[in-house]
């Protein structure tokens with residue numbers, strides 16, 4: 001690392017605003033420093049140990065809906081500088097909510113999530129350390145240096161299970177959490193035996209319950225669950241927990257690199273790990289329901305854009321469909337060639353050092369011959385898998 005940065009984040013009491021003071025010390029004096037900042041945030045001050053000037057170079061559209069549009073800022077000086085302090089504030093990208101507790105006590109809870117809030121993509125690599133300030137009223141979780149989650153103290157409860165602690169606000173989620181705990185054990189044991197052992201250690205789960213996303217595994221120590229739907233019965237709840245835990249912990253073995261179209265590999269690997277678990281355990285009803293749900297998502301995406309495919313024309317990360325298209329392509333492989341072919345493909349995907357579709361196909365050609373890899377290859381740019 002060429003520079004060390006310390007980022008002071010104040011959440012404070014003003015729910016619409018975070019303020020940040022970012023201090024960067026460079027190993028060697030530099031004359032020019034560029035960084036990008038999420039557009040909703042506003043620069044309050046930029047100072048250095050010598051006089052510096054700064055200007056905004058350009059605004060850049062986000063590559064993916066979970067990331068904000070950014071502005072690029074250039075700091076320059078006549079004399080080299082060694083220390084730079086950037087202050088910025090505003091409503092971070094993400095969301096921020098007051099929502100009612102469901103226990104009938106009428107409690108209001110402050111729940112906060114932000115994504116991509118900080119200075120990032122700097123022209124000189126900076127090793128950032130985070131310091132949270134004014135957070136006396138919040139418990140804060142920070143992951144990947146870009147996501148902050150905070151629950152107001154005393155207004156949420158924590159359910160502690162053997163392997164993980166779940167933080168959430170609704171007492172009614174306790175039964176759902178019990179299913180999550182049960183399937184966390186079963187499914188990670190299944191994956192550890194199938195692929196290679198991973199010990200997740202102590203895990204934390206946050207149930208946000210404020211948006212529509214299903215969930216996200218962040219690093220190897222936090223699972224964020226977006227919305228827990230209302231279930232018609234316990235069986236439906238159990239199915240939901242199996243899919244969610246199966247997919248998200250599948251990412252422990254199949255990462256999720258959202259920087260290009262090859263994100264499909266991680267998402268399909270995670271999803272089909274879950275589906276393979278269901279097939280192995282004879283959970284065929286849950287399997288069928290999930291496939292039907294993925295097909296329904298696809299139909300919804302079709303109404304937005306009926307031309308999208310796995311391998312985008314400009315090779316960028318797709319705006320949508322990364323969770324569904326590959327899963328449905330593999331469903332076609334499963335329908336024609338069965339579970340063993342899927343297992344071979346998943347194990348081969350697990351051998352990849354990086355998301356590399358071409359490498360996967362080359363390896364599969366050695367193991368499976370031409371037919372299945374050719375089907376997958378055609379599927380990368382096809383709309384209708386049934387006629388491949």
Ligand SMILES: [Zn+2]
Pocket residue numbers: 247248251256267270323
């Ligand atoms: Zn995923």
